[in-house]
Amino acid sequence: MIFDVAVIGGGPAGLSSCIFTSRAGLNTICFERLAVGGQASLSYDIANYPAFNSISGFELTNKMFEQAKQCGTNFIFGNVLKLEKLKTCFKITTKKETYQAKKIIIASGTIPRKLGLNEEKFLGKGISYCASCDGAFFKNKIVAVVGGGDSAFEYVEYLSKIASKVYLLNRSDKFRAHSSRVEKAKKLKNVSILTNTQIKSLNGEKTLSSIDIVENKKTKNLQVEGVFVAIGHIPDLNFLNIELKLDKNGYIIVDKYMQTSDKDVYACGDIVSKHFKQVITACADGAIAGNSCIGG
Numbered sequence: 630m631i632f633d634v635a636v637i638g639g640g641p642a643g644l645s646s647c648i649f650t651s652r653a654g655l656n657t658i659c660f661e662r663l664a665v666g667g668q669a670s671l672s673y674d675i676a677n678y679p680a681f682n683s684i685s686g687f688e689l690t691n692k693m694f695e696q697a698k699q700c701g702t703n704f705i706f707g708n709v710l711k712l713e714k715l716k717t718c719f720k721i722t723t724k725k726e727t728y729q730a731k732k733i734i735i736a737s738g739t740i741p742r743k744l745g746l747n748e749e750k751f752l753g754k755g756i757s758y759c760a761s762c763d764g765a766f767f768k769n770k771i772v773a774v775v776g777g778g779d780s781a782f783e784y785v786e787y788l789s790k791i792a793s794k795v796y797l798l799n800r801s802d803k804f805r806a807h808s809s810r811v812e813k814a815k816k817l818k819n820v821s822i823l824t825n826t827q828i829k830s831l832n833g834e835k836t837l838s839s840i841d842i843v844e845n846k847k848t849k850n851l852q853v854e855g856v857f858v859a860i861g862h863i864p865d866l867n868f869l870n871i872e873l874k875l876d877k878n879g880y881i882i883v884d885k886y887m888q889t890s891d892k893d894v895y896a897c898g899d900i901v902s903k904h905f906k907q908v909i910t911a912c913a914d915g916a917i918a919g920n921s922c923i924g925g
């Protein structure tokens with residue numbers, strides 16, 4: 630069987646495109662690595678998505694998932710290992726099976742950027758990339774959050790309710806996060822914001838027990854049992870076996886129809902080369918990509 634559209638990625642962008650293609654009667658299959666919702670599902674408070682003053686990312690994206698299912702989208706849970714172009718369609722390979730589709734929408738998002746230290750040693754043993762997933766393990770413990778964007782401040786706010794003390798470590802004295810978030814964090818009693826600060830080493834035998842930091846050129850040791858890394862995301866298109874035009878950072882270049890350099894491949898959401906990445910813009914991209922597949 631050849632599907633009309635295969636959507637790779639079940640975050641807000643992918644789910645939005647599924648809603649559009651499925652409602653238009655296109656037989657749509659969506660591949661999701663783990664759980665639907667993408668990065669947005671890990672956000673515990675989204676306050677800038679129209680119609681909701683405040684909603685958790687999990688609830689918001691789950692509503693999108695339910696809607697896509699109701700519209701008739703087929704979902705496959707598993708990693709897409711390879712995307713290839715055949716003569717008349719595309720082949721999508723997962724660990725278990727292969728699938729074929731006439732058109733592709735890539736909505737595979739991004740993966741967390743790493744610090745470039747020995748993070749692997751402490752994965753699940755003190756290092757985390759998701760506060761709402763792992764925060765509960767650090768009840769009444771001292772933790773640090775690395776980064777100065779909205780994600781980092783969201784982590785700080787969330788962790789301040791669980792941990793005894795939260796350090797925010799930002800490499801410069803400028804924050805990318807919305808100023809309201811920064812001001813809110815500054816008022817939290819158990820939060821210390823350290824600027825011009827970078828982690829030099831992660832220390833511990835089996836689990837993380839401390840970090841060495843360089844703050845304003847001075848090295849210090851901080852006794853922390855958890856480090857939450859929130860320093861942005863990078864594209865991960867290892868599955869791609871098609872030549873697509875990418876920008877210098879590895880993001881997919883699309884036109885106003887979300888069409889890539891291959892006329893039957895569209896892309897949407899965070900994997901696209903663009904400057905404003907929010908849930909609402911991912912949904913808009915997804916709607917456009919879906920509509921383009923319909924022929925709109």
Ligand code: NDP
Nearest residue numbers: 672674675776777778779780781800801805859860861906
């Ligand atoms: P951002 O790209 O906004 O911020 C990344 C942060 O990490 C910056 O402070 C950056 O520092 C720092 N950084 C990057 N590389 C390193 C490194 N190697 N070592 C130390 N620090 C580093 O990423 P976010 O994930 O915070 O946000 C991404 C997008 O998602 C944004 O548009 C944001 O607004 C949005 N978002 C919205 C939320 C919501 O509305 N609920 C929640 C979370 C995110 P520098 O500034 O020096 O480069």
